[in-house]
Amino acid sequence: MKEVFLIKHAVGGRAFVDTGKHPIPYTWDHVGDQWKFTVQIEKKEDIAELLKWKEELNVFLFQEFENEPTKKLWFYVGDDSVHYSEEKGELTIVAKSQIVYIPDHFSAQL
Numbered sequence: 001m002k003e004v005f006l007i008k009h010a011v012g013g014r015a016f017v018d019t020g021k022h023p024i025p026y027t028w029d030h031v032g033d034q035w036k037f038t039v040q041i042e043k044k045e046d047i048a049e050l051l052k053w054k055e056e057l058n059v060f061l062f063q064e065f066e067n068e069p070t071k072k073l074w075f076y077v078g079d080d081s082v083h084y085s086e087e088k089g090e091l092t093i094v095a096k097s098q099i100v101y102i103p104d105h106f107s108a109q110l
C-alpha cells in the first residue's frame with residue numbers, strides 16, 4: 001500500500017504538508033475515539049504559517065492499494081488540537097472525527 005499524508009487549510013485550501021510531493025517522516029495512530037498524527041517539521045519557517053491556521057486544519061490520508069480504488073480518509077481537527085515542539089521539531093495533531101470515502105464509488109449522473 002502507498003499512503004499520502006496531507007495537512008490542508010480547510011478542505012479546498014492550501015496544502016501545508018503533502019508527502020506525495022515532499023516526503024517527510026510522520027506517524028499516525030488510532031487511540032480510543034481520536035487519531036493522533038506526529039509529523040517531523042524542523043524548519044521554523046515551514047511551521048509558522050501552518051500554526052497561524054491551526055484552528056482550521058484538515059488532515060487527509062490517501063491510501064492506494066494495488067488493483068483497488070484509492071481510499072481517502074478525512075480527519076477534522078478541532079480546537080486546541082495542534083501543537084508544535086520546537087525542541088523536538090515535532091508537530092502533533094489530534095483529530096476527533098473521521099470520514100472514509102472512496103471517490104470511485106461516487107458518480108455524477110445527469
